[in-house]
Structure formats: structure tokens, C-alpha cells
Amino acid sequence: MTPPASADEASIAVVADRALLDAARHSRGRTAAAAGCSVAAAGAALAEPAVLGHTLDLLLRGDPAGGRWTMWCALLISAEVLLDAAVVRLTGAVDARSTAWLRRRGLARLLRAAPHHAARHAPGEVSARLTAHATEAGTVPAAVATGAATLLPPLGGLVALFVIDVWTALAFLAGLPLLAVLLRVFARDSGASVTRYQQLQLSLAGRLVEALSGARTIAAAGTADRERLRILAPLAELGREGREMWRIYGATTARTAALVPLLLYAVVGVGGLRLAAGALSVGGLLAVLRYAGLAAGIGAVTGRLAAVVRGRTAARRTAALFGLPELTQGTAQLPPGGPGTLELRGVRLVREGAVVLHDVDLRVPGGSTVAVVGRSGSGKSLLAAAAGRLTPCNGGRVLLDGVPLEELSQESLRREVGYAFGRPALFGESIEQAIAFGPDPRPAPAAVREAARQAAADPFVRRLPEGYGTAVARAPMSGGERQRLGLARAFLRPGRLLVLDDATSGLDTVTAAEVERALAREVRPGTRLVVAHRVSAAARADLVVWLDAGRVRATGTHAQLWADPAYRAVFAAGEAAGRGPERDAGRVPDAGWMPGGGQVPGGGRALDAGRAMDAGREVEDGPRPGATPAPGAVGREAVR
Numbered sequence: 001m002t003p004p005a006s007a008d009e010a011s012i013a014v015v016a017d018r019a020l021l022d023a024a025r026h027s028r029g030r031t032a033a034a035a036g037c038s039v040a041a042a043g044a045a046l047a048e049p050a051v052l053g054h055t056l057d058l059l060l061r062g063d064p065a066g067g068r069w070t071m072w073c074a075l076l077i078s079a080e081v082l083l084d085a086a087v088v089r090l091t092g093a094v095d096a097r098s099t100a101w102l103r104r105r106g107l108a109r110l111l112r113a114a115p116h117h118a119a120r121h122a123p124g125e126v127s128a129r130l131t132a133h134a135t136e137a138g139t140v141p142a143a144v145a146t147g148a149a150t151l152l153p154p155l156g157g158l159v160a161l162f163v164i165d166v167w168t169a170l171a172f173l174a175g176l177p178l179l180a181v182l183l184r185v186f187a188r189d190s191g192a193s194v195t196r197y198q199q200l201q202l203s204l205a206g207r208l209v210e211a212l213s214g215a216r217t218i219a220a221a222g223t224a225d226r227e228r229l230r231i232l233a234p235l236a237e238l239g240r241e242g243r244e245m246w247r248i249y250g251a252t253t254a255r256t257a258a259l260v261p262l263l264l265y266a267v268v269g270v271g272g273l274r275l276a277a278g279a280l281s282v283g284g285l286l287a288v289l290r291y292a293g294l295a296a297g298i299g300a301v302t303g304r305l306a307a308v309v310r311g312r313t314a315a316r317r318t319a320a321l322f323g324l325p326e327l328t329q330g331t332a333q334l335p336p337g338g339p340g341t342l343e344l345r346g347v348r349l350v351r352e353g354a355v356v357l358h359d360v361d362l363r364v365p366g367g368s369t370v371a372v373v374g375r376s377g378s379g380k381s382l383l384a385a386a387a388g389r390l391t392p393c394n395g396g397r398v399l400l401d402g403v404p405l406e407e408l409s410q411e412s413l414r415r416e417v418g419y420a421f422g423r424p425a426l427f428g429e430s431i432e433q434a435i436a437f438g439p440d441p442r443p444a445p446a447a448v449r450e451a452a453r454q455a456a457a458d459p460f461v462r463r464l465p466e467g468y469g470t471a472v473a474r475a476p477m478s479g480g481e482r483q484r485l486g487l488a489r490a491f492l493r494p495g496r497l498l499v500l501d502d503a504t505s506g507l508d509t510v511t512a513a514e515v516e517r518a519l520a521r522e523v524r525p526g527t528r529l530v531v532a533h534r535v536s537a538a539a540r541a542d543l544v545v546w547l548d549a550g551r552v553r554a555t556g557t558h559a560q561l562w563a564d565p566a567y568r569a570v571f572a573a574g575e576a577a578g579r580g581p582e583r584d585a586g587r588v589p590d591a592g593w594m595p596g597g598g599q600v601p602g603g604g605r606a607l608d609a610g611r612a613m614d615a616g617r618e619v620e621d622g623p624r625p626g627a628t629p630a631p632g633a634v635g636r637e638a639v640r
């Protein structure tokens with residue numbers, strides 16, 4: 001049985017070869033022209049010795065036709081030079097187009113894949129696969145297309161030797177088996193060496209990008225020298241593999257270079273004897289020597305073969321991106337005016353063969369706010385990703401207003417489902433463009449500023465050197481300020497479902513409260529799914545979903561769940577993990593006046609959509625008359 005790794009490598013090799021074939025088809029016009037010019041140049045090269053030899057014999061005999069044949073020689077040589085130049089130009093164009101096609105295909109597949117699949121490849125590896133390796137792979141279509149023509153002069157030269165004089169051909173042929181063995185050994189050894197070399201390149205690139213992304217941490221830890229050694233650790237092995245690769249190439253070239261002159265000397269010796277015997281003319285001897293030189297050019301195929309070997313190996317590195325599973329979408333549209341009802345029916349997620357989210361059943365009424373809480377690693381972000389189809393479900397399905405997410409068109413889904421993350425990536429040349437980033441149509445500047453105000457980002461953006469026109473790369477921002485820009489981007493296009501995945505973890509309590517108030521009162525009404533670590537966020541939600549080890553342990557209102565010590569320990573664990581103490585940690589609405597409802601799985605109480613109330617109102621406005629604070633509650637000033 002073939003080992004799994006070998007099977008995977010064989011599969012990637014097939015994908016890589018198909019990709020190279022598709023790349024050749026992408027530039028089939030130029031590829032065909034390059035092949036045609038190569039064949040024509042080879043034909044001119046093959047005709048040239050015979051024409052030169054015949055012309056020399058005519059000139060030596062004083063034949064008047066010698067002048068005309070001299071002109072033919074000049075035309076033939078000029079045609080060969082021009083055709084060779086055309087091959088070089090066309091080959092460069094095919095290489096560039098093939099490289100661009102491979103890069104676009106790899107990038108498109110990378111961006112269409114689910115984020116967790118794309119994350120399997122480190123950023124440095126992705127960069128190397130799409131740059132250096134794609135460039136080398138892009139040379140294969142033209143090399144293969146012109147490779148056949150490269151073989152024509154050696155093979156044609158050998159045939160011509162037999163036609164002109166059999167004995168000189170046999171003298172040359174005696175050394176060809178050894179030359180063939182040299183080329184076969186080179187192809188075998190260089191392929192393995194190039195594979196190891198490129199793998200080490202990927203490792204080195206991955207370590208470098210990792211260190212660049214953590215430059216502040218390295219500087220703060222004072223481990224720059226240690227990191228330099230770690231990053232460059234593969235360098236010695238890379239050097240060994242590089243030297244081995246060139247040793248193989250150099251050894252083959254040296255042996256070929258030694259063998260070819262010996263073959264030519266043998267041909268010269270036999271040709272001289274045949275000339276002395278009158279079996280060859282002077283022009284015939286010239287043609288024999290030129291054809292022997294062309295036949296000896298079989299050694300030059302080594303370089304072309306090396307390029308193809310390196311290119312195919314590089315194509316396999318790039319093709320690893322082509323196999324990423326695509327996050328497919330349908331063509332359905334959401335019903336107009338839907339409230340944003342979210343349903344998870346038996347949702348199951350699997351990572352690396354292990355079930356990490358177990359058969360989650362949940363119904364979120366349209367327009368309500370649900371907080372998802374749990375210890376680190378409980379599956380909160382996975383649930384948030386599944387809710388908006390950033391990851392496909394391995395079991396069950398997710399519906400928005402009754403339509404399964406996998407059946408929705410990409411446009412409809414991303415227009416109606418908004419996301420904000422704990423570590424938002426900011427795209428665009430300026431702060432304004434970063435907030436406006438998203439599907440068309442592009443929002444007006446006034447809308448961008450309003451979203452920034454709602455996310456409490458407007459004050460610090462206005463203090464930047466060029467305000468909203470400040471380049472993102474030059475804007476000094478803390479983690480919390482970046483989060484506010486990410487929130488502003490989400491508030492600009494909230495859709496009927498807005499998912500906040502740890503999106504306020506970097507905000508101080510006062511700013512977080514401002515954002516929560518704006519979300520409740522100013523941002524377009526819709527359903528909210530909030531991955532919450534703050535007690536205040538859970539308290540403001542209409543419903544809390546408590547996850548534990550990938551399972552729904554309980555659902556209900558925050559006040560109902562607060563009675564469970566294990567639930568309270570979830571927030572204590574968040575503080576211990578470094579999120580900072582919640583000054584309103586003990587303050588929860590009085591369970592006596594929270595809305596009731598039917599019993600739901602997990603031990604909590606279901607949300608009555610018709611009588612839903614803001615569970616965090618007491619935190620903001622103080623307890624209602626007659627309401628009894630929960631044990632451990634702090635005063636109103638604690639959350640101001």
C-alpha cells in the first residue's frame with residue numbers, strides 16, 4: 001500500500017502538471033509561435049552546414065553559381081539569427097504570462113478557501129510559493145514547447161552524418177550511450193536535490209515572516225540574537241543542498257564537456273581519413289564537422305532538462321495552494337425584509353480529525369442579541385465562523401431567515417452578514433478606505449465618519465496627522481484603536497446579521513459601554529451574535545449561549561445563568577487570562593424581573609422574542625425600582 005504522504009505527493013504532482021498544461025493553454029498563441037520559431041530556427045541550423053559545404057565546393061571549383069550560393073548562405077544565417085531572437089522574445093512573454101497565471105490561480109484559490117484551510121500555510125511559505133516558486137514553474141510551458149525543437153539539431157545532425165558518410169557517423173555514435181547515461185543520472189539526482197532545496201527555502205521564508213510579525217515581542221524580550229540564529233538555522237543545510245544541486249549540474253556539464261570534444265576529435269580523424277581516400281570533398285568535410293557539432297549539442301539539452309526539472313518541482317510547491325478546499329456558495333437570495341432569524345441545526349465542526357463543535361442546535365429570533373460565552377478553547381469563534389459561513393459545517397446546517405447559508409449567493413451572504421474581529425486586518429491606502437473596505441457600492445464619506453463615530457473611533461482618527469486621509473501604514477494605533485476601526489467597518493454594513501467575534505476585547509470599559517450603546521440604539525437594527533468575554537456584554541444580551549468543550553452547556557439570560565458558580569468562573573477565567581478585571585463583574589439584572597419563557601435545552605430558559613428586554617439596562621441606568629441586585633453587585637459608579 002502506498003503511504004499517505006506518497007499518495008499526497010503523487011496527487012500534488014498530478015495537479016501541478018495539469019496546472020502547467022493549463023498555463024500553456026492560457027498563452028497557447030505565443031507558445032505555439034515560440035515552438036514554431038524554434039522549429040524554424042532548428043531547420044535553418046540543420047540546413048546551414050549542407051549549404052556552406054556545397055558553397056565551399058562550388059567556390060573551390062570556380063563555379064559561377066558560387067556567388068549565388070554565397071548569398072543563400074548569408075540569408076540562411078540571418079534567418080537563423082532572427083528566428084533565435086524571436087524565440088527569446090516569445091519565450092520571455094510566455095514565461096511572464098504563465099507565471100502570472102499560476103500566481104492568480106494560487107491567490108484566487110487561497111482567497112476562496114475557508115480561512116482555517118488557508119491558515120494551514122504560513123505567510124512566509126505562501127509568499128515563497130507565489131513568488132519565487134511560481135516564477136520558476138512559469139518557465140516550464142515555454143521550455144517544454146521549445147524543448148522538442150532543441151532536440152532537432154542534435155538528432156538531425158546525427159542523421160545528416162549518416163547521409164553524408166556512414167563511417168564518421170559511426171565514430172560519433174560510439175560515445176552516445178555514455179552521454180545518455182549521464183543525462184539520465186542528472187535528471188534523477190537533480191530532481192531530488194531541487195526538491196530538498198525548495199523545501200528549505202519555504203522553511204526559511206516562514207521563519208522570517210514569523211519573526212517580522214513578532215518584531216516587537218522579540219525586541220521586548222531581548223532575544224534578537226537568538227531569533228537571528230533560529231531564523232538562519234536552515235541556512236547551513238540550504239547551503240549544502242544548493243552546493244549539492246550545483247555539484248550535480250557541474251559534474252554532468254563537466255563530463256559532457258569532456259565527452260563532446262572527444263567525439264568531435266574522433267569525427268575529425270575519421271573525416272580526415274575519408275578525405276584523404278577521396279570519399280569526402282572539402283565541403284563535405286566541413287559539413288561533417290558542422291553536423292557533428294550539432295549532434296554534440298545533445299549535451300546542451302542538459303541545461304534545458306535542468307530547467308524543466310526545477311520548474312516542475314517548483315510547480316508542486318505552488319500547486320499545494322491549488323488543492324485548498326473551496327468555500328462554495330449557491331445562487332439563492334434572502335427573502336426581502338427578513339428580520340435576520342438565525343438557526344443552527346445540529347452544527348458540527350471537525351478540525352484535524354477531531355470534533356471541536358458538537359451538534360449545536362440554536363435559534364436566534366430576528367432582531368435579538370445573543371452572547372456566546374465560554375472558556376478559552378470552548379469553540380466560541382468556531383461557532384461565530386459557522387454562523388456567517390466563514391467555515392463550512394461538517395454536519396448540520398445554518399439558516400438565515402429560513403435559507404441555508406450554503407445555498408445563498410456570495411453577494412447576498414456578504415451583504416447581509418457583517419463581521420468584526422478581535423484582531424482586524426485593515427485594507428486600503430487610508431483610514432477612510434480601511435473603514436469603507438467591503439462590497440460595492442462604496443459608501444459616502446459622511447457614512448464612513450458616522451460609522452467611525454458609532455464605534456468611538458472618530459475622536460482619535462481626527463487627531464491623526466491627516467485625519468481620515470492618513471495612510472494606514474503611518475497611523476500610530478493601539479490594539480484597541482484598530483478594533484474600533486474594525487467595528488466601524490462592521491457598523492458601516494451591519495446587514496441583518498452582525499457577528500462580533502471578540503471585537504471589543506481591547507477596549508476599556510467606558511469605551512466598550514459607548515460602543516454597546518451605539519450598537520443597540522444607532523446601528524441598523526438586526527440580529528447580533530456576540531462572542532463575549534465581558535460580563536457587561538453578556539448582561540446586555542437578550543440570550544446567552546454557554547459553550548463548554550464544543551458543546552452547548554446551557555442557554556438562558558445572563559441573570560439566570562449567573563446563579564451557577566461554573567458560569568461565573570468563566571468570567572473569572574477571562575480575568576486570569578489577562579483580559580483585565582471587570583469592574584461590573586458582579587452586577588447582573590435581577591432575575592426576578594427578567595422576561596420568562598419556555599424551557600430550552602441546556603438548563604436555561606428560552607428567549608421570548610415578543611417580550612425581549614435589554615438585559616444590560618440595569619448596568620447602564622441603575623436597578624429598577626424594587627429590583628434586588630444580585631449578590632456581589634457594585635454600584636452604578638463602577639461602570640461609569
